[in-house]
Amino acid sequence: MKTIGVIGAGTMGTGVAHSFALQKYNVILVDISKEILNQAKKNINRAMRFYKYIEKTEIKEPQEVTMGRIQFTEDYQSLADCDLIIENVTENWHVKKEVYKKIDQICKEECIFGVNTSAISITKVGALTHRPDRVIGMHFMNPVPLKKMVEVIKGYHTSQETIITIRELMGDIDKECIVVNDSPGFITNRAMMIFINEAICSLHEQVATAEEIDTLFKTCFGHKMGPLETADLIGIDTILYSLETLYKSYNDPKYRPNILLKKMVDANLLGMKNGKGFYNYV
Numbered sequence: 001m002k003t004i005g006v007i008g009a010g011t012m013g014t015g016v017a018h019s020f021a022l023q024k025y026n027v028i029l030v031d032i033s034k035e036i037l038n039q040a041k042k043n044i045n046r047a048m049r050f051y052k053y054i055e056k057t058e059i060k061e062p063q064e065v066t067m068g069r070i071q072f073t074e075d076y077q078s079l080a081d082c083d084l085i086i087e088n089v090t091e092n093w094h095v096k097k098e099v100y101k102k103i104d105q106i107c108k109e110e111c112i113f114g115v116n117t118s119a120i121s122i123t124k125v126g127a128l129t130h131r132p133d134r135v136i137g138m139h140f141m142n143p144v145p146l147k148k149m150v151e152v153i154k155g156y157h158t159s160q161e162t163i164i165t166i167r168e169l170m171g172d173i174d175k176e177c178i179v180v181n182d183s184p185g186f187i188t189n190r191a192m193m194i195f196i197n198e199a200i201c202s203l204h205e206q207v208a209t210a211e212e213i214d215t216l217f218k219t220c221f222g223h224k225m226g227p228l229e230t231a232d233l234i235g236i237d238t239i240l241y242s243l244e245t246l247y248k249s250y251n252d253p254k255y256r257p258n259i260l261l262k263k264m265v266d267a268n269l270l271g272m273k274n275g276k277g278f279y280n281y282v
């Protein structure tokens with residue numbers, strides 16, 4: 001594989017593009033507007049400087065060379081010759097659905113579609129395409145350049161050949177993967193979304209402050225980040241959409257999103273990505 005198409009240039013798409021470019025892959029990064037793509041370019045540049053500074057990733061070439069491997073575009077047609085597409089658009093079924101219908105027409109037959117989602121069924125995404133055997137879940141962790149593990153999800157029709165290709169590719173960009181069967185939220189988010197939601201319920205009921213809740217998780221359980229800090233890192237909107245998907249998928253009230261979460265999304269308090277969530281970042 002030489003050229004990877006990455007759709008969605010938000011929190012995850014920029015991290016995925018960054019990780020592949022570091023390992024000398026050409027990347028075509030697609031989003032819906034020039035403004036978003038310009039911001040994405042700034043974010044990747046800043047992240048490269050920062051990760052180099054904290055020496056978590058080894059950068060063996062001038063940054064402009066790495067950046068030069070990423071093409072920023074609004075044009076889906078430029079994905080036609082890609083061998084793999086990793087889709088990272090908003091966690092919304094209607095948005096994702098339109099993207100898959102489009103790329104299924106544009107991309108060559110052998111192209112694999114990697115679905116980066118928090119909770120949506122990979123089998124359901126595969127059913128939108130004429131290539132369900134080449135549709136696979138690639139649940140990257142945030143921040144992508146720093147997190148080694150990728151939760152890879154086998155949809156009902158995902159072929160063994162696709163799994164082997166993705167395993168090899170992940171090894172090539174210095175990532176490890178664990179392959180799990182398809183189930184909404186997979187392993188990680190099926191459990192994590194519940195404890196984040198319960199932490200938000202506790203905050204909403206004024207059982208404790210955000211700082212106290214997070215400190216308890218860090219000191220008692222050894223978590224690097226508390227649930228509310230994690231929610232801010234992921235994006236408050238992504239947490240809400242994931243819980244809504246889990247709630248619908250399992251028909252189980254244990255996934256019902258807390259009202260405070262909805263209110264925060266209505267108030268555009270989305271966490272780190274726009275400067276304010278449970279904490280302030282400006």
Ligand SMILES: NC(=O)c1ccc[n+]([C@@H]2O[C@H](COP(=O)([O-])OP(=O)(O)OC[C@H]3O[C@@H](n4cnc5c(N)ncnc54)[C@H](O)[C@@H]3O)[C@@H](O)[C@H]2O)c1
Pocket residue numbers: 007008009010011012013030031032036087088089090091092095099116117118119139140141142233234235238242273
């Ligand atoms: N944030 C996390 O920690 C995290 C972790 C793992 C997986 N995910 C999943 O990854 C996906 C992306 O999440 P994110 O946090 O990067 O979201 P985000 O909101 O930061 O970015 C989403 C991007 O998709 C773009 N987009 C929307 N519609 C599009 C379209 N039709 N074509 C091209 N681009 C489009 C938006 O403009 C935006 O830039 C979601 O499905 C999410 O559940 C997120």
